[in-house]
Amino acid sequence: MDEIFKPSRRTFLRGSAAIAAGTVAGQAVAQDGPDPKITELQDWASYTGVGVDETPYGLPISFESDVVRRNVEWLTASPISSINFTPIHALDGTITPQGCAFERHHSGAIELSKDDYRLMINGLVDRPLIFTYADLERLPRENHVYFCECAANTGMEWAGAQLNGAQFTHGMIHNMEYTGVPLRTLLREAGLDAAGDLADKWVYVEGADASSNGRSIPMEKALDDVLVAFKANGEALRMEHGYPVRLVVPGWEGNMWVKWLRRVQVTDMAVGSREETSKYTDVYENGIARKWTWVMDAKSVITSPSPQMPITHGQGPLVISGLAWSGHGQITRVDVSKDGGITWETARLGKQGDTKALTRFYLDTDWDGSPMLLQSRAIDETGYVQPTKDQLREKRGENAVYHNNCIQTWFVNEEGVAENVEVS
Amino acid sequence: MSKSLNLFVPAIGGTALLLGLAYGISSREYGAATIDSLEARVQQIEANAAQATAEAQAAAAEAARLLQEREELAALAAVSGASLTAPAPVIEGTYGLGRVAFDEEIAAWDVDVLPDGRGLPEGRGDVFTGEEVFVDKCASCHGDFAEGVGNWPVLAGGFDTLANRDPVKTVGSYWPYLSTAWDYINRSMPFGEAGTLTPDETYAIVAYLLYSNNMVDDDFELSHENFTEVEMYNADGFVVDDRPELEYAEWRTEPCMENCKESVEITMRATFLDVTPDEEVEAAVSAPAPEATPAVAVAEDAGGIDPALIAAGEGAFRQCQTCHQVGDGARNRTGPVLNGMIGQTIGSVDGFRYSGVFEQANAAGEVWTAESLAAFLTDPRGTMAGTKMAFRGVGDEAEVAALIAYLQSFAD
Structure with a gap:
């Protein structure tokens, strides 16, 4: 295995730099003498710090300024119709701070005030209604934590290992606590008698931006757990996530979570909008495409170690950490392999997973410094086991673009440098 | 249970003490009539005390019953996870919120x-x-x-x-x-x-x-x-999601934990492709950039324009990069190349198809000046009605000045 485990020059340089940095920022190792950080009076222990009004709304401290959303420019024609990636490699726990949660716009993020906000419910309803933002705040609301994953997350990896970092391979995801009104409450306000039998009915939802990003959602889902949300993680939604109101469609692909939600229309058929025909349909090897592939299947990824998070502390205690999620419900188990899938160990869940929300897992291990091929494998409450890349390709080919929930492999070399690879 | 019963015991004891005190005083100091009267009062008080005791016992029993109910509920919650959390209520009828939409609104x-x-x-x-x-x-x-x-x-x-x-x-x-x-x-x-x-x-x-x-x-x-x-070529090219039949049935099985394959080899590596954005971008974003060195180098061509202003303009230009390129190797994209703009005839970049208003300005020999460019950047459609440039304009004067300084740093 030795020769194939040699890192490329570029990776090697990055790894060396990381290790050098590690000795500066890093662990409590044996010192030759007393540590001047302790024995000498430090500025911060002597001078006063900043006052309370320095930043009325705080940002992370400057030392964390690399923990930001990143864009892959060659993916799209313009940042106005594009996507960026959550720095999942550098986060822990499960909640994604809004400020670094990935963005996906089709015509750019718009500034829409609460005063200018209107929501129309129309189509096959008894009373077509207009709601203001203030109206929404008077309806009974709920709190739920849900993941939102773009259907194209990991989409660049179908044909092979391509992007070197968990942020880029798996960062089209975020996980927030939403506050909102169930969509069924609004539909009941408008009255569904006019729709007759609801079994074959749909709601068509669209945004107020230039793209409008319309999507059709079956009535059964609309009346189940869809939320009309106006808060995330306790505060107002950010502009880039649909301020003041977005749709939350738990467990289903992010494109359906319409931002700047302005209209919900009850229809008797799927509209067949651009976003549900020309996009967000999955072409398979024979050229036939699957449509209405809404649910995000169970998936997981090790966020550390990973290419952006090399091991900098050498041998000894090592925390392997990652995220798992399923659009079908709760994550019940995550297995981790250090040898590319020959043997597996069951990881520890940070806490019992919420349904359709990110679950944090840990494998607390003792690293002997030998190379590892790290993989994680999620299992959800339906018993579904996250497939390998080959299993997925066998079913779907390499052209599907969307819904790649394959097992990810990171190769970690003797120096702790990690790289995105594919294995046999 | 015992705790709330204790609350009642001192109250009953207190009544008995009061009664004993009253009787002692009556037998020593006062006459028969007074004694009769006092005895009647004592009887009345005793009756009241008995009633109070009965009431206290009833209240204690009720408290005990409530406590037991609470304990049962707590036990139930521990077993089933039941709690006071609940989804938003579903009511009979409606909340009557929202107003009926006008036909014109629906049409729009x-x-x-x-x-x-x-x-x-x-x-x-x-x-x-x-x-x-x-x-x-x-x-x-x-x-x-x-x-x-x-x-x-x-x-x-x-x-x-x-x-x-x-x-x-x-x-x-x-x-x-x-x-x-x-x-x-x-x-x-x-x-x-x-x-x-x-x-x-x-x-x-x-x-x-x-x-x-x-x-x-x-x-x-x-x-x-x-x-x-009109018949569409690929009208029959779609099937409804069939993952449940083709995949879920197969992948909902207990997975292998040991000796799952004979050997493992790396078959592909992301570093061979080398398409991941460089980490250095982060340093550029995070560092406060005391002096933007590239901009200083460019500024030598720009006739003594404030390097800090050029650097600020470089940041502001990000909103233009979607459509416009500058510098060596710049090509027309959605918008024309912007090298050497000041002093250039309006609408004169080779190979770019301009809107009518730009063609007219070009025909009239109009030239970009710092002033006309500032006006255009501030209000594109107001200044050049009919321009194809889909941009709302820059509201901040300092930002306009920075953008112009940045553009001036790119000679032809």
Whole structure:
């Protein structure tokens, strides 16, 4: 295995730099003498710090300024119709701070005030209604934590290992606590008698931006757990996530979570909008495409170690950490392999997973410094086991673009440098 | 339970103490009448005390019953997870919130077109007209022949490529419904000027797209009357999600934990491709950049313009980069190359197709000055009515000055 485990020059340089940095920022190792950080009076222990009004709304401290959303420019024609990636490699726990949660716009993020906000419910309803933002705040609301994953997350990896970092391979995801009104409450306000039998009915939802990003959602889902949300993680939604109101469609692909939600229309058929025909349909090897592939299947990824998070502390205690999620419900188990899938160990869940929300897992291990091929494998409450890349390709080919929930492999070399690879 | 019973015991004891005290006083100091009166009062008080004791016992029993109920509920909650949390209530009737929409409001927003043609407004447009509109409003991104510019979508061709390694998914080769094209163009195109096309223009553009895909002849006219007669090439190319049958059944099994395969080899590495954005970008973002060195170097050509202003302009220019390039190797994109702009005749960049207002300015020999550029950047459409530049303008004067300084740093 030795020769194939040699890192490329570029990776090697990055790894060396990381290790050098590690000795500066890093662990409590044996010192030759007393540590001047302790024995000498430090500025911060002597001078006063900043006052309370320095930043009325705080940002992370400057030392964390690399923990930001990143864009892959060659993916799209313009940042106005594009996507960026959550720095999942550098986060822990499960909640994604809004400020670094990935963005996906089709015509750019718009500034829409609460005063200018209107929501129309129309189509096959008894009373077509207009709601203001203030109206929404008077309806009974709920709190739920849900993941939102773009259907194209990991989409660049179908044909092979391509992007070197968990942020880029798996960062089209975020996980927030939403506050909102169930969509069924609004539909009941408008009255569904006019729709007759609801079994074959749909709601068509669209945004107020230039793209409008319309999507059709079956009535059964609309009346189940869809939320009309106006808060995330306790505060107002950010502009880039649909301020003041977005749709939350738990467990289903992010494109359906319409931002700047302005209209919900009850229809008797799927509209067949651009976003549900020309996009967000999955072409398979024979050229036939699957449509209405809404649910995000169970998936997981090790966020550390990973290419952006090399091991900098050498041998000894090592925390392997990652995220798992399923659009079908709760994550019940995550297995981790250090040898590319020959043997597996069951990881520890940070806490019992919420349904359709990110679950944090840990494998607390003792690293002997030998190379590892790290993989994680999620299992959800339906018993579904996250497939390998080959299993997925066998079913779907390499052209599907969307819904790649394959097992990810990171190769970690003797120096702790990690790289995105594919294995046999 | 015992705790709340204790609350009542001192109260009963207190009553007995009071009664004993009263009796002692009466037998020593007062006459018979007074004693009779006192005895009657004592009897009354004893009766009251008995009633109070009964009430206290009843209250204690009720408290005990409530406590037991609470303990039972707590036990139940521990077993079943039941709690006081609950979903938003469903009520009989409605909350009566929201107001009834006006027909005009519904007409303004409910513009979606269904696959069976419902929702289409009356109108018509032919291929010839469509080509004119397309070249004027769409070609800067999609190419004159709908072939796509740069990374912008290809709209024509790609037939019989869907089973290839890199399928070309166009309106012709992939889209199952023509309604999708009409609906999307009508509501969301042109990019940056959504919602400005007339129904006739949209019919014409869609007719031209059909022509670009060799699906109609050049004398074709599309209208609300013949819309649903158009047959789409890939109409039957879609199946409803069949993962439950084809995948879930197979993958809902207990997975292997040991000796799952004989050996493992690395078959591909991301570093071979080397397409990951560089980490150095982060340093550029995070560092406060005391002196932006690249800008200083450029500034030598820029005749002593404040390097800090150029650096600020470089940041502000990010909003322009979507459409405009500057510097060595710059090419026309959605917008023209902006090198050497100040002093240049307006609308004179080779190979860029300008709007009418820019062509007129060019014909009149008008030249970009710092003043005219500032006016244009502040209010593009107010200054050059009819410009294709889909940009709201820069509100901040300092930002305009920085942008101009930055542009001045790029000579021809």
